[in-house]
Amino acid sequence: MKRNWLNYLPTLFVISIIISLIAYTSQGTSDRMNYSEFRKVAKTAEFGDTTMEIDSTIIKVNGTYTKNADSKNKSEQSKKQFSVIVPNTEANQEWLEKTLTDDGGEISVSDPSSGNTWITILANIIPLVILAIFFYYMFMHMGGSSNNKAFDFAKSRAQMEQNVKTRFKDVAGCEEEKEEVKEIIDYLRSPKRFTDMGAHIPKGILMVGPPGTGKTLLAKAVAGEANVPFFSISGSDFVEMFVGTGAGRVRDMFKNAKKAAPCIIFIDEIDAVGRQRGAGMGGGNDEREQTLNQLLVEMDGMTDNVGIVVIAATNRPDILDPALLRSGRFDRRITVSLPDVKGREAILKVHARNKKLADNVELHNLAARTPGFSGADLANVLNEGAILAVRNHEKQITMEDLDEAIDRVMMGPAKKSKTYNENDKRLVSYHEAGHAVIGLKLEDAEKVQKVTIIPRGEAGGYNLMTPKEEKYFHRKSELLAQITGLLGGRTAEQLVFGEVSAGAVNDIEQLTKIAKNMVRVYGMSSLGPIQYADPQGNVFLGRDYTQGNSYSDGIAGEIDREVRKIVDECQKKCTKILTENRSLLDLIAGSLYEHETLTNEEIMNLMNYGTIENPNAPQEDDAKPAPIIDEPAEPEEKEPEEEENDKEPEKPAGVNQQDLDDAFNELTKRKD
Incomplete structure (x- = not known):
């Protein structure tokens, strides 16, 4: 300029x-x-x-x-x-x-x-x-600049990008979403094919999904594949303190887009301006609603196949105004969800293009270890691994760097300077060992990938547990297994030390939430398939304050009793499993006390062979380490109820506190 x-x-x-x-x-x-x-x-x-x-x-x-x-x-x-x-x-x-x-x-x-x-x-x-020009200049840039800029408030803040370099190959993990927008690209390239057929291309596409799943990247890839200008703006850029500013910016944005047509207008976080109208107290004639009204008029006034496609992104579709979502404005709704294991592997390959990875790095194993991670989280994992490799003066990014990067993204950096006293260390070892034993012995529980007692973030230790297979729906038995697994640490403390600590506060919070959802949302209780959930989402001032619960006080008491019943049953089952597998609990806790961190392979060796090292493994120097995800075949076990008929359960009476103290003393001497 x-x-x-x-x-x-x-x-x-x-x-x-x-x-x-x-x-x-x-x-x-x-x-x-x-x-x-x-x-x-x-x-x-x-x-x-x-x-x-x-x-x-x-x-x-x-x-x-x-x-x-x-x-x-x-x-x-x-x-x-x-x-x-x-x-x-x-x-x-x-x-x-x-x-x-x-x-x-x-x-x-x-x-x-x-x-x-x-x-x-x-x-x-x-x-x-x-002299006159000088004083005029000083006036315009000092005293008169604010008044002069008042004429620029109504101008659009949308940034136009002419040559977009992003392509579909840069967007991984959302193949179905790409298919949904391919006809938009075909229309922007050759609109005559659609007009001859009498088809009307969608005026607006709403992309919905959790943060970091690639909604903005996908919209930019559409513009890059179609080779059209890309106007990008945030929903908050429309709203100002001056009345009529947002509406003026909307008009100016569509005016500029019509000049550059065919083009794409991308509105990020549209919920900032597209919230439902009439939710406020004292009327709705505010600046935000005027901006939304103008946006509705502009989209409704667009002639068919004018060459402008509006793409909006949000993670809160439940609060958008119904007039914005009707056909003729945002005709199509695309859900960009979290990637599955194949999608995560593809995303890792995209972000690993410019990374120097070691030979022992297997992206498939890394993808299997990161369920629930978004594309942004996976990019952050690789970036953190690269930073750790540079910090350790390494020439390549190793699997150990990426393993530490996952822990840092999930829980924060390890607090190695924070040391436990002997009693606290024993307590944390048994707490984490309790979670691990439930994961190993309960059929529907998640698979244990890693156990550590090294503090991270606000946690004194943690279990990295991943589902055996990714599912869209959870059965009742799986939810009960999750609650049982969360109770494993607290139950192990009660079983071994005769009292509990405050370290299970996060576990209690999570299991309470699962139990309440089972009763109030999923209908998995004696109350039947009736939803008693509270209103979800943010409260709308002036509307939802007057809305009470959808159930009576008597039902509220029944909900509390059902939640307590579920937790109590899981508590009994957890206690039974830990009591029957007390020797395994002591073995894992002792190994954690000595080594502080155990991998999936080491935990499986402890369960199958009683030692961290596999005695049947080859002892060659060049033998490659086993993948973190793959585990030895676990011998089939019957449910504890079925085993009672075949043989007597293992009695914990032979293990007393003195034997436990002697075992820990022996481990301490061996470590010294």
């Missing part, structure tokens, strides 16, 4: 002042005298060549003179320039002629009317013009 020439005015003004000062200082030897002073100086001075400019009333005299000409000391004599104005009389003309020529000087007379009148006028006007 070219700079305004007024921006150079202060520099020119400063330069002119400097030149004036230099010119003024260069005239330091020149005297500007009045008539009386000149009469006194003329008595002792010797005049050289002079110039007289005779006007009708005055005589301008310029020349040189030698001061103190009568002095014998040459150092006291000095030659200077002078200028004086003398009244124009005959006596003064005669006196000047005699005085200025007595010492041999010559007089030259000039006519003032013979000079260039325009030069004189410009010499007097130009400084005034420069």
